[in-house]
Amino acid sequence: MYKRILVATDGSTLSKKAIASAIELAALSGAELVAVKVTPRYPQSYFEGSLPLTATEVAKIEKGWTDSAQKVLDAVVKAAKAKGVNTKAVVVKSDIVSDALIAAAKKHKADLIVMASHGRRGIKRLLLGSETQQVLTHATVPVLVLR
Numbered sequence: 809m810y811k812r813i814l815v816a817t818d819g820s821t822l823s824k825k826a827i828a829s830a831i832e833l834a835a836l837s838g839a840e841l842v843a844v845k846v847t848p849r850y851p852q853s854y855f856e857g858s859l860p861l862t863a864t865e866v867a868k869i870e871k872g873w874t875d876s877a878q879k880v881l882d883a884v885v886k887a888a889k890a891k892g893v894n895t896k897a898v899v900v901k902s903d904i905v906s907d908a909l910i911a912a913a914k915k916h917k918a919d920l921i922v923m924a925s926h927g928r929r930g931i932k933r934l935l936l937g938s939e940t941q942q943v944l945t946h947a948t949v950p951v952l953v954l955r
Contacts, residue, residue: 809837814918816844816909816943819880822924826954827884830922833952834893841895842916843884845877846908849901874899906942913949921951 815830817823827843834841850866861869881897888895898916902908913921925940944951 810839810920812840812918813920814842814913816923826922826924831888831891835891841888841893843881844898844912845880846900846902846905847873847877849903905939909943910947925953925955
């Protein structure tokens, strides 16, 4: 059925449910799992008059984000390994999560993307956007959305 499943995580409780489902699906179909966590490229300030960050400070912040993402992904790898699923953990740096997930799916030749949706509506959806909706709209492989 599936050979390689990409599962997106942000470390939230909701994404943990998507991870559990992706692991089960991978175990049932004998697929490899690619767990992806997207982190920002660099800190951005939206406040006028804020203090600029030095290159050292930017590097320290980015390392913190990467280390945090790796901890989330290590938990996915551990859970998948317990179910006998071969898993690759990937930290991707990007300011646009949906584009990063679609690019990762192409790069790793995933034939399914599994991700969670918070199900926001109305003004919250307008203000916060929907990464899931963007992936659904632009991905060239099937997307399984869990809520």
